[in-house]
Amino acid sequence: MRFFALILILAATAAPAETLRIRAGQLIDPERATVTTDQLIVMTDGKIASIAPWRPTDRADLDWSARWVLPGLIDLHTHVADGYAETSDPAEPLKHSAADTALKGAEAARIMLHSGFTTIRDVGVYRGLGDVALRNAIAAHEVEGPRMIVAGGYITIPGGGGAVTGAPKGTVIGPEFRIGEVRGPAEARAAVDRLIHGGADFIKLIATGAVLAVGSDAGKLELTPAEMTAACDEAKRLGTYCIAHAHGAEGIKAAIRAGAWTIEHASLIDDEGLALAKARHVWLDMDIFDGDWIEEVGTRDHWTPEYLKKNRDTTDLQRAGFAKAVRLGVPLTFGTDAGVYPHGLGARQFAYMVRFGMTPIQAIAAATSEAAIALRMAGKVGSLSPGAAADLVATDRDPLADVAALRCIADVVQAGRLVHRDDASARCDR
Known part of the structure; x- marks a missing residue:
């Protein structure tokens, strides 16, 4: 033998x-x-x-x-594995089985690859660890798609920006949808362990409220600084890192101080936050294309007024913050929130990055060599x-x-x- x-x-x-x-x-x-x-x-x-x-x-x-x-190309902010992310209904994940969601995610992955994105960071799913399964299927050549780096779920407060909201009263939301819900630092550490041991590559914190979530204030802190610090410390102990969804200025700064590796959205970042991100070399991953899509499609399709108002309150300020970050030399990467808009359209963001201050080569680097550094994969992807x-x-x-x-x-x-x-x-x- x-x-x-x-x-x-x-x-x-x-x-x-x-x-x-x-x-x-x-x-x-x-x-x-x-x-x-x-x-x-x-x-x-x-x-x-x-x-x-x-x-x-x-x-x-x-x-x-x-x-x-x-x-x-590399997109550092996608929701491919969620399958049904492109919707105005916050309770949409509850309406589809795990099998349906997996099939829809596989279709989205194929579309992303054929549009030129050969590596993606998928930054969270509502049904916990569904992204791990898709990542593994692609790696095994069972499904066609980009190389995936996945979060496994969200570290969020109950009812927060990373929770399933808007369901009818009395709806039972199963534990697979609450894999990252935490109350306090101890639960934050336990949730990190649960996600990483379940196969996640990194940790996603929901530091502030979200634009596309019912009853969530995008400008306000949701996780406490102590919870975020506990989660980031535990992620580091396990050999990985945390990133933070953060729209509001105070949430952005709290997440950076807690040890976040990248800040997602950064819509309402202030001068202090920009200086802090530059000093600590924390990347801002700003989805500056999305605002126009949400305004156009959301208005046409009669999305909830709460969504449209929050989008209008953040879009122009986010783009102004992006332009200032370019001028100040703050690290920036390419992340689009693919799934808010149909998968395959992510390259539309390049023109926005150039419009708000980057040169074309800088925008391309943000989606290749710079994104690779942020992934801790410099010289392995996004490189010649x-x-x-x-x-x-x-x-x-x-x-x-x-x-x-x-x-x-x-x-x-x-x-x-x-x-x-x-x-x-x-x-x-x-």
Whole structure:
């Protein structure tokens, strides 16, 4: 038996490496802020092996010589695994079975990948640990989707911004929907243990109220500083980190002081919060596209007035805060809250980032090399360095001249495999 096992091991090590060669016309490296022309990218076993000038004697499996090529995109704020996140009904998660939600999440994951996002951080589900199952299915090649880093659920107060709200009186909300509800520091630590041991990669705190939650004030602190500190300390002890959903200025600062690694939304951030984020190198992950979508679709579809008012109260202030953060050099990443709007439209945010102060290369870096640093995966994703995951996207137009070109992804390679081929009817979000 041991001899047979040895034969299998030797056969595996002797198997020829899978190699893909791509000829890139214009290669954009956001990590180094450079563009090189006519390059040969060689990928072996899912990793970038080498990049060198193309020679007439070189062979290419994919000819992207007429295209602009860059690392696969990263969205640090998605809700793919929730499946039914795109709705105005806060009690929507209760209306679908775990199986239905999983199938819907798998569909969303496929759409995200084909739109150019090869890695995502999925920042919370209402039905606890559903995202862990989807992440594992993608990693096992059972489902097509981006590489996923997942939160497992939300650390939230009962009835807070991370809880299922708005259900009819008397509705029984099962324990799977309350996996992260806490009352006090001890429960916060226990919830972190529960999520991480359940397979979560990091911890998501709901520091303040939410825009799209009934009876939740986006500007007010919900978790206490002591609860957030306990959760972040426990996450660190377990070898990971916490991030914080925080709209209000005081909640943002409390979360940073508690040890949050990134701040999500940061809609009402003040000058003190900006200075604190810069001093402690805490990334702001600001979804500045969403406000227009919620206003347009919410008004058209008669969303609850509470949602629309909170959206109007935060949208312009969030964008002003983003512009100020760019000027001050505060760390910024690319996060869209995918699921509030239909999956696959996330690249619309690039134009907003440029409109509010970034250069196109800065916006692209926020969704590649800078996002990778925030994920603690620098040089592993969002990079063209040898040894990095062979994730690439190609466009027919120059995104440095018009960053909206990223809304029209022609081809996608993930881990050295072509997963999306040029399809004019599907590659643009229209």
